[in-house]
Amino acid sequence: MISFDVDEKLAQQLERVRTLGREFLRPLGIEADRKGEAIPADHPFFETAWRLGIGRLGPEEDEEERPRSGERTAARRGVVLGEELAYWDRGAAVALPGPGLGAPPIRRMGTPEQRERFFAPFRDPSRPRWGAFAMTEPGAGSDVAAIRTLARKEGDAWVLDGAKTFISNAIRAEWIVVWATVDPSAGRAGHRAFVVEKGTPGLEDMRAEHKMGLVAYESASFTLRHCRVPAENLLGGERYYESRAGFKGAMESFNATRPMVAAMAVGIARAAYDAAREFAREHFLLSRPLPRHRRVAEKLARMARKIEAARLLCWRAASLADAERPNQVEASMAKAFAPAIAQEAAGLAVEVMAEAGVRQDHYVEKLYRDVKAMDIVEGTGQIQRIVVARRLLGYPASG
Amino acid sequence: MIDLRLGPEEEMIRETGQAFARERLRPAMREHERRGSVAAEVVRAYRELGFPTMEAPESFGGQGVSLLSKVVLLEEIGWGDAGAAFALEGAGPGLRALVELGERDLCGDLLADPACYLATIVDFAGRIAVREGRLEGRFPFVPASPKGPVVVLLPEGIFLCREGVRVSRVEGCGLGASGASEVSFDGTPAAATCRDPAALVRSVAHARLFVAALLVGVARAATEYAMRYAQERVAFGRPIAHHQGLAFLLTDMATAVDAARLLLWRAAFAPEAELERLSAWALAEAAEAALFVGPNAVQVLGGHGFMKDHPVEKWMRDIRTLAQLAGGRDEAELVAAECEAR
Ligand SMILES: Cc1cc2nc3c(=O)[nH]c(=O)nc-3n(C[C@H](O)[C@H](O)[C@H](O)COP(=O)(O)OP(=O)(O)OC[C@H]3O[C@@H](n4cnc5c(N)ncnc54)[C@H](O)[C@@H]3O)c2cc1C
Numbered sequence: 001m002i003s004f005d006v007d008e009k010l011a012q013q014l015e016r017v018r019t020l021g022r023e024f025l026r027p028l029g030i031e032a033d034r035k036g037e038a039i040p041a042d043h044p045f046f047e048t049a050w051r052l053g054i055g056r057l058g059p060e061e062d063e064e065e066r067p068r069s070g071e072r073t074a075a076r077r078g079v080v081l082g083e084e085l086a087y088w089d090r091g092a093a094v095a096l097p098g099p100g101l102g103a104p105p106i107r108r109m110g111t112p113e114q115r116e117r118f119f120a121p122f123r124d125p126s127r128p129r130w131g132a133f134a135m136t137e138p139g140a141g142s143d144v145a146a147i148r149t150l151a152r153k154e155g156d157a158w159v160l161d162g163a164k165t166f167i168s169n170a171i172r173a174e175w176i177v178v179w180a181t182v183d184p185s186a187g188r189a190g191h192r193a194f195v196v197e198k199g200t201p202g203l204e205d206m207r208a209e210h211k212m213g214l215v216a217y218e219s220a221s222f223t224l225r226h227c228r229v230p231a232e233n234l235l236g237g238e239r240y241y242e243s244r245a246g247f248k249g250a251m252e253s254f255n256a257t258r259p260m261v262a263a264m265a266v267g268i269a270r271a272a273y274d275a276a277r278e279f280a281r282e283h284f285l286l287s288r289p290l291p292r293h294r295r296v297a298e299k300l301a302r303m304a305r306k307i308e309a310a311r312l313l314c315w316r317a318a319s320l321a322d323a324e325r326p327n328q329v330e331a332s333m334a335k336a337f338a339p340a341i342a343q344e345a346a347g348l349a350v351e352v353m354a355e356a357g358v359r360q361d362h363y364v365e366k367l368y369r370d371v372k373a374m375d376i377v378e379g380t381g382q383i384q385r386i387v388v389a390r391r392l393l394g395y396p397a398s399g
Numbered sequence: 400m401i402d403l404r405l406g407p408e409e410e411m412i413r414e415t416g417q418a419f420a421r422e423r424l425r426p427a428m429r430e431h432e433r434r435g436s437v438a439a440e441v442v443r444a445y446r447e448l449g450f451p452t453m454e455a456p457e458s459f460g461g462q463g464v465s466l467l468s469k470v471v472l473l474e475e476i477g478w479g480d481a482g483a484a485f486a487l488e489g490a491g492p493g494l495r496a497l498v499e500l501g502e503r504d505l506c507g508d509l510l511a512d513p514a515c516y517l518a519t520i521v522d523f524a525g526r527i528a529v530r531e532g533r534l535e536g537r538f539p540f541v542p543a544s545p546k547g548p549v550v551v552l553l554p555e556g557i558f559l560c561r562e563g564v565r566v567s568r569v570e571g572c573g574l575g576a577s578g579a580s581e582v583s584f585d586g587t588p589a590a591a592t593c594r595d596p597a598a599l600v601r602s603v604a605h606a607r608l609f610v611a612a613l614l615v616g617v618a619r620a621a622t623e624y625a626m627r628y629a630q631e632r633v634a635f636g637r638p639i640a641h642h643q644g645l646a647f648l649l650t651d652m653a654t655a656v657d658a659a660r661l662l663l664w665r666a667a668f669a670p671e672a673e674l675e676r677l678s679a680w681a682l683a684e685a686a687e688a689a690l691f692v693g694p695n696a697v698q699v700l701g702g703h704g705f706m707k708d709h710p711v712e713k714w715m716r717d718i719r720t721l722a723q724l725a726g727g728r729d730e731a732e733l734v735a736a737e738c739e740a741r
Contacts, residue, residue: 141701143634166702212697212705212712219706291733292524343694350572350719351729354524356539358720359579360570368572368719372697372712373705380701382644 010077017081020054021088026363029089032216033366038208039095039216041130041172046097050128055098057122075256075321079263079314086267090370091216093264094168098122101168102131102177104256105193109236118195121174132173134164138221142383144179145187149224151180151194156231158194160202160224170220171206174198177235178224193235202227213369258331258378259317262338265374266310268367269342273303275364276349279356299348306341313337329391336384339374346371403661409468416472419445420479428480432575432713436544437486442513445487451510452490455498459506466605467667470612474660477616481717482576484613485542486516492725493519493550495605496557499598500591505548505559518543518566518582520551521606521725527584529555532592534584540569542577542724548590549582552603556594563587573716597671604678606725608666611678611685614721615660618689621696621714622652628709629699645699652695655688676738679731686721686728693718 006014024045032039039045050056085093099106099122106118121129140146149162160180170176175197183190196203205223277300280286285296313334320327349364350357357364375381389395405413423441424431431437445451454469455461476484485491489509496519497506509515518541520527527536534551543549545566551558565583593599626649629640639645659681666674666681693715697704704711722728 136702141634146634166706210707212707212716291736292729295729295733347690347719350723351727354539354727354729355541355723358572358723359540359581360572365572369712369716372694372715373702375698376702376705380698382642382698385644 006080007073010073010080013077013081014084017084017088020049021085024049025085025088025092028095029092029216030363030366032091032095033213034360036210036215038218039092041128046128050097051125053125055096055122055128056125057099057119072322072324075259075318076315078260079318082260082263083267083270083311083314086264087271088267089216090264090268090374091214094214095217097128097130099129099131101133101257102173102175102195105133105177105235106195109193109240111237114195114232114235118175129174130169130172132167132170132176134167134170134176134178134222136164136166138163138165142380145191147179147181147191148184149178149180150184151182151192153182153231154228157228158192158231158234160194160196160227160229163221163223165221166209166219167222168217168219170222171208171218176203180224192241194229195233195235196224196227196229197233200227200229212372213366214373255328255331256321258335258384259314259321259327261374261378262310262317262331262334263314265338265342265371266307266314268371268374269303269307269310269338269345272342272346272349272364272367272371273300273307275362275367276300276303276352279353285352296352299352303345303348306345310334310338310341329388332379332384332387335379336381336388339371340381342371342374403664405471408464409471412464412468413471413475415448416450416475417478419448420475424476424479424483428483428576428710428713429707431480431483435575435578436514437483437576439513441483442486446489446510446513451488452494452506455494455506459498459503460510465667466608467664470608470663470667473609473612474616474619474663477613478620479616480576481613481617481721482542482574485574485577486513486544488516490517491519492521492606492609493517493602494609496550496552496593496602497559499557499593499595499602500550500559502559502591509547514544515547516544517547518549518580519606519725520549520582521603521730522551522553523726523730527551527553529553529558529589532589534558534560534587534589537581537583539581540571540579540723541582542571542574542579542720544578545580552599552606556592556596556599557602558589559591560584560587561590571720573713573718573720600675601671603725604666604669604674607678607682607731608663610721610725611659611663611666611682614682614685614689614718615656615663617714617717617721618652618656618659618685618692621692621711621718622649622656624709624711624714625649625652625696625699632700639699648695649699652692655691659685659688676735679734679738682725683728683731683735686731689718690722690728 028039106115137147152159175195178194178196180192181190182192202225204225206220208218208220280296285293317327317330317334320330346368350368356362359365452460453462453464454466490497490506509517520538520541526538527534545568549560549564564587566580569579569581571579629645630638632639662684663681666677669677696711697715700709700711703709
């Protein structure tokens, strides 16, 4: 049955995120941007958040992921809460502790033993922890099949050699899910995922990149130089890759994360809209019958309409995921649409505020810089269109 | 006969401007951005070339050069570093206003001091009011050094303020090299005033063309960079430029820049009766083209575009900032619409 309502539990979660956002995420995001440095891992806020259970895995999350009875709701909760987190600050939200993008592959591909082992630190309330997901390389981003990080079996270990780039939270991560290939000529079939734990010798040259926006979390590049990973850290075990392509595991996790990233773009767009509307009200831009003010109202109306449309695309993709139905097209549609409208909304917000909109002490200026990344991460807008065109138009797979 | 090629004079100015942009501005771009100012020797070198007032009347140091030459030059400077343009030029977008006010000495003073340049405010949105010859109000952002004088273009006319202006430093999204200020007036007396509507139209048009030329320059820089990158970067077995999704995007970017430049040249050539409309078109088109190009140039570089290792993220910010100046696209579109209604 169609419904646009959130249930009571989600309403409560939303309220908690709102408080967290207003009191911490927004101010911390702004502070990081001013300083040009990520929120430090030892910031007391992370400790408090962790103690409150934010990002930390508990029995409840497992229950939501695989409920024994009743319907699955994790994906819908995810997009609604993701939008709210990003509304307050997308950068600070990604900086929050937790397994992050590393969670979906471990959940989907990991053996029960691996899930237990790698998630254990994320159940420990004593101190915050982070996880990371490393696919992108300096020479391979969109063309995921072209990754060159090499994995070789040596006795009871795997040896990794290669380089990864733009990996969120990698510097502070407890472990990184690293994608490598056992045979570069085999394309996707050669892919394997390894959990590389913090301090593993050969995990080297960690450095933070300087970004235009989203400064609150670190995007890191690193090298894997003869990095020995125990055989039991091959995600899913060798059997997994005999029966299914490892690549499929990665792509499936994108179907889960894409609606979420799209929802975060919606959150940024809504933040831009609210800031612009507040400015317009404060400066009486809506109440005077001048053509100039009419333009402001039209811009706000356009922003509001696009935000709602993008949000509904996210909700649809998530609903399908919860129903365990294929959602590749819908996830990519949401991911192609939302970042583009969010970019537009941030630009319109700047224009509503005129010259004031480009000042760094106004939040929309930061939003304009932050939002660009949303059309790049988790598959660029172009790649989303290819995914959709393949399904809708029979567009050839080689892209 | 119709001919859209530049003449020898404009071509020479273009080449000199290009060389200056390539040798003096590009290499120092990040350094100037970090410092929030342009190195004095770079400013001096530019002013020695006679560029800042070359299109002004002779009494202002003009060299009988056309406005077309000026916008051709400014495109090159924008290509090099649009933020630097304000410091290099001294009077910049306010030059025509100073001419209308007859402020020859002030113009000379500005050019003598490499750290001093004019703040030009264009406000048709009612943020600054005039009461009995005194200015009132606060203007949030203008790329200018805090120590320079301020020229204000309002529906009532042109006002020059030298004292009683409160100027405080602010940080902007882009144009870092120019530095930026918030300017407040509190019953500020105007040192000079011109209430001639035709003079106002000429002054606003000059400011619009100044900004439009810089926008075309930055947009061209970003397009060229993205095109080159896309021909080198390989994904899915070929240069990304050879994937149709990106090829079409890049060709649209290149086309948008060329269309905007032609409107800019057209406006620089406009007879006085057409100046208002054509200069509004030029700014509206340049802003639209550049605002399309900026984020898409970042997009073409993917994640690399979002990092400060490449210049496209800076250009995207510079464009966003430029597009708000001289009334921005909004004001330009409104004026163009008013011209239709006449
Ligand atoms: C802030 C940020 C955080 C990130 N976090 C992570 C992370 O945690 N983990 C991780 O693994 N990666 C991460 N990334 C990397 C991100 O996933 C990649 O940047 C993205 O996949 C694009 O790859 P690329 O940068 O190599 O661009 P490229 O693949 O080189 O693409 C360049 C351009 O070519 C276009 N293009 C490519 N192929 C085609 C085609 N066939 N048709 C049309 N156009 C095409 C692209 O759309 C893009 O516009 C992050 C990036 C950023 C900016």
